[in-house]
Amino acid sequence: MKKRMPFRKYAMILSKCNAVTTCAWILLFLFPAGHGLFNSTSVQTVHRGMSVNISCNYKPSNDTESFIVELQTNNKLCSARKMNTSWKEHLCCNHCRFIWSLETVQMTFEVSNLQINDTGTYKCIVTRSIPPPSVTLREERTFVQVIAQPTVSVTHVRAMSGFPMMLCISEGFYPSGLDQMWIRNGEFLNGSLTHSINKTNPDSSFTVHSYLNTSDCVNYSCWVNHSSLSQPTIHHMSPNECYRNKALFIDENVWIIAVTSAMMILTILILTVVCERSRRAQHKSPVRMNAAPASDLHSQVEYEVYSMLGHHRPVPCSPVSVRSSPNEDILL
Known part of the structure; x- marks a missing residue:
């Protein structure tokens, strides 16, 4: 019995191999x-x-x-x-x-x-x-x-407070994963110094706006990396361009201040004229209407009777009272 055990093992393995071979032939026949x-x-x-x-x-x-x-x-x-x-x-x-x-x-x-x-x-x-x-x-x-690769641009803008800021825009990229950082004199700035705005475009691409407050004019750069780029791209803003843009902002501010001051002076002048006219109108004497005294009806009313016979001129007549009763007079 002990000698037959290996033979049974080999028989079982052989039967399994035959079954696998048969299945393989069936699959080859079907496909x-x-x-x-x-x-x-x-x-x-x-x-x-x-x-x-x-x-x-x-x-x-x-x-x-x-x-x-x-x-x-x-x-x-x-x-x-x-x-x-x-x-x-x-x-x-x-x-x-x-x-x-x-x-x-x-x-x-x-x-x-x-x-x-x-x-x-x-x-x-x-x-x-x-x-x-x-x-x-x-x-x-x-x-x-x-x-889709991002289109990157760097420019100066003016904040709501009127102070100049730097803006880096990466637009039209896909997928959404994008890294955008600021570099000052060759060193990356802390992300807390900037703020970003992300939006989705109608064609399903994405756009990122990154703002940076600047107090000086040195070498600033915007560093952008995306999966569509073979390597990161860097866009620079030279100090000369920074000074030129700040001068433009100063000129714009001077014009804004001048125009605002002129408008305020003109408004004050108009209000002064209006108030002066109102004050003069109040100090004038009021126009008084004197009522004519009542007079007798016989002295105010005069009738003229015109004679139509021949060339007689009109003859003025006075009212004639006709007594119809002891208490009533009729005026003719």
Whole structure:
């Protein structure tokens, strides 16, 4: 019994090997060489405005094999059909096209003029539909990272208090990770001396504004580093430019003070004139209206009676009282 134990071990191992071999033959029968379904993900980094080639990494087993190859993201970008020895491209957007290399027997999709919003995962899917049912022969994924370099500028600005400040702007970069620091006479400044403003642009890129309070004119520089740059970039502000900008700010302040003073003097003069006129109007004597005394009706009213007979002139008449009753007089 002890001698038979090793034999049983070898028999079990041999049976397992036969089972694995059988499974391997079944897989090779179902998926011949060149038709294996393999999901892989590669990464490509592309600068904004450039193109990228996405390979499907599938080689037909023979020239007469028929299948459909598609490039997809959230929706279908492009597709092509192989019928025997010919290709037919259809349903491709403007910035995407299908490339077939007869020499290397490679299928590739080219996506041009990439923008930041084009960042994402692209899938190349090869499907055989004839004979039915439809079978996926290959699916490969490529993550495309679109990057954009920052545009850096350094200038002098005026703060709300009127004092000059230095401003370093890095705009239009992607992704968002960016380092921006100030250098004074070759030494990096403490970040607490500056303050920054970050914002997102309509095209999904980013912009950073960094302000620095300056009390002197020495060699200042703005140091910027980003993943889209091969090395950090440094933008300088010379002392001569600093003095020139400060002189401009002083001239502007002098003009502002002069204009403000003139406006205040003019306002005071106008208020003085208005107050003086108001004071004089109050000291004038008021106009008095004397009412005419009441007089007798007979002395104020005079009737003229004109005779229309011949050339007689008008004859003035006085009112004539006609007594109709002892207590009433009628004036005629």
